[in-house]
Amino acid sequence: MPSTNASLTAVFEDMARLTEVLGGNGFKVNAFVKAARVVEALERDAASFSRSELVALPGVGTGTADRILEFVESGAVADHEDLKERVPAGVVALMGISGIGPKSAARFWHEAEVESIDDLKAAIDDGRLAALKGFGQKKIDGIAKSLAFAERFGDRHRRGVAAALAGAVAEAVAGVEGVRRVEAAGSLRRGAETIGDVDVLAAVPGPGPSAEDPTPAPDPGVTAAVFDAVEKLDGVEEVLVRGDTKLSVRFGAGLQADVRAVPAACFGAALAYFTGSKEHNVALRERAGKRGMSLSEYALTDKRGGAVVASATEAEIHGALGLAFVPPELREDRGEVQRAEAAHDAGEPLPRLVETADLKAELHAHTTASDGVMSIDELVEAALARGFHSVAVTDHSRSQVQANGLSAGRLEKHIEAVRDAAKRWKKQISVLAGSEVDILADGTMDYPDDLLAELDVVVASPHAALAQEPEAATRRLLRAIENPHVTVMGHLTGRLVLKREGLSPDMPAIVKAAADRGVALEINASPYRLDLRDRHAALALEAGVRLAINTDAHGPDNFLNAVHGVATARRAGAQARDVVNTFGREELAAWIRSTKR
Structure with missing residues (x-):
């Protein structure tokens, strides 16, 4: 259930894409992109702004302000609806495939009669794509690979979207009288x-389990009220199932929510069961069986x-099974049960994993100098509001033209501006001059x-040439790690969750080089990236490499x-001491x- 700001952000982003597909003015495209970034960064709901307040925002002109007010009033923007009518929905879907931007989608549509994903597959097979100027076999193979990648994860959603929906559902459920506890699971x-x-999961009144009643039912009145509250949420498109203990509803974009009511006395068992993973649950049930018990x-x-x-x-439950408590993020049947048994036998808990509250610094953030929406001082204020003691200003380097990357001369002036800000804020926070510097293809x-x-x-990040062969990608990243000025390797593979696979370097070699150099590997916390992946972060930890959890704000x-970045780090088993931001x-x-050589 998206907020007004999230919905508006999506509208402006879509207007930018559609305008570009239709060959519209580049300035108009950039204006829509800028409007999306401004709305996304608003600290309160767009619906609460007056027209004069909107026009006063940097990057918001009268036209953008009017569109925002129109959306708040009617739930739509007429200009957006007009654009959608002029471009087939299937052409828009093409732009969800990595490697296909608005210009390519427009060419496929106009020059190869491609108006859907299925049309694209056919055009690859029958040679229509190969007939287009500029689309050689290597590029076509890349598109085919991206199609296969998208299909493999077609029924999945980024955790940021799912977390927002879960939060909205949990808030509605928690407001029902009689509900004692609410948790997201799975x-x-x-x-x-x-x-x-x-x-x-919602804990409601009801009898506890017993030998006579091993599957007690939750209070029917409170359960019905819980389900009613969820069904009334904005964005619910369909009620799939409504039973005595479970409600399943479908929201926009096909995301399904399953809400279960359980007696409070059963909540721990239910939470463990519905959190999973399946493999972890099997391991616990087997353990219970060997001890003469049964787990449900x-x-x-x-x-x-x-x-x-x-x-x-x-x-x-874990204690009764002879285990220390296992954090949810570790429940993947990757040796956590054995480690929890050893900890229990030693009378100790498992090591405490890093928590969001442990983070005290941000080492990757952007300002209006490149493609951010905050001035330097606004970035500093946002970091202070998070309780941070340090923040690095790391705007894009010159190759990122589409992100307004800084030329060498602009960077020199920007460094001076950051140094001035550092002097003004030095008693409250350390303001560091930095840059997210592109790692070029070589x-x-x-x-x-x-x-x-x-x-x-220096946050060194790959942004282009992300379809390199593994050997070339490995050489590229190793060379960057060896640079004596690099502090953090940013979003190492350049992947985009559910859209782009990114680089596939020799990770053991990368990790060894990072360990030798003493640089940190970033877990980029954007739910679009989450790069490093959890398994790569675990490999880094095994080698003693520090992680940096950055939001790329x-x-x-x-x-x-x-x-989200912390969740990824926890899945890797990271403790606070493993993360430089702590x-x-x-x-x-x-x-x-110490990273400077």
Whole structure:
């Protein structure tokens, strides 16, 4: 259930794409893109702004303000609806495939009669795509690969979308009288990067499990009220199932939410069961069976007489199974049960994993100097609002033309502006001069070394040539790691979740080089990236490489994405000490200095 801001952001982004498909003015395209970024970064709901307040926002002219007000009043923008009528919906869908931008989609449509994904597949097979100027076999093979990638994850959703929906559902359920606790479960609770369906559990009154009634029913009145509240949510398109204990509804974009009501006394068992993973649950049930017990979604019981051993909390169930509590993010049957058994036998908990509250610094953020919507001071204020002691200003380098990347001369002036801000804010926060510097296809950096040497923080990131063969990608990234001015390797593979696979380098070699150099590998917390992946982060931790959990903030609200990066780090088993953003102010400064060679 998207907010006004999220819906408006999507509208302006779509207007930019459609305008470009139709060959519209580039300035108009950029204006729509800018409007999307401004709305996305608003710190309060767009519906609460007056026209004069909107026009006063940087990047919002009278036309944009009027469109925002029109959307708030009617739920649509007439200009957007007109654009949609002029472009087939299937052509828009083409732009969801990595490697197909608005210009390519327009050419496919006009020159090869491609108006859908199926048409695109046919055009690849019958040679229509190959007949287009500029589309050689290598490019066509890349598109075919991207199509296969998109189909493989077609029924999945990014965790950011799923988390927003789960939050809206949980809020509605929590407001029902009689509900005692609400939690999201499933792969979302386990911190997975993509989600199938959203699972939400509600603890309501009802009898506890017993030998006589091992599957007690929740209070029917409260359960009905819970389901009514969910059905009334904006965005519910269809009620799929409504039973005595479960409600399934479908929201826009095909995202399904399953809401279950369980007696409060069974909540721990139900939460463990519906959190999963399936493989982890099988391991627990097998463990229970070997100990003469049975584990279900209602309780852990004694097989001999059916007496309840534990049911109210997950910790009680784990303890009864001879395990330390296993955090949800680790429940993937990757050795966590064995580690939890060893910890329990030693009378200790599993190591505490990093939490969002542990983060005290941001090392990757953008301002209006490139494609952000915050001034330097606004970025600093946003970091202070998060309780941070340090923030690095890392605008894009010169090769990122579409992101208003800074030329060498502009960067020099920008460094001066950041240094001035650092002086103004030094008592409250450390403001670091940095740049997100493109790693070019051959591994060289987008700025010369003498300019990089002027920066406190260099986040080296790949943005282009992301279809390189693994060997070339490995050489490219290794060369960047070896640069003596690099502090953090940013979103290492350049992948986009559910859209672009990105680079596939030799990760053990990359990790070893990072360990030798002492640079950090970034977990980019944007739900569109989550790069490093969890398995790559785990590999880094095994080698003693530090992680940096950065939000890649372009606006104030982007700082909230930290929770997604933390979830990925927790799935890798990261503790606070493994993440440089958790260091104290002086410790972080010393670590940054140590990366310079």
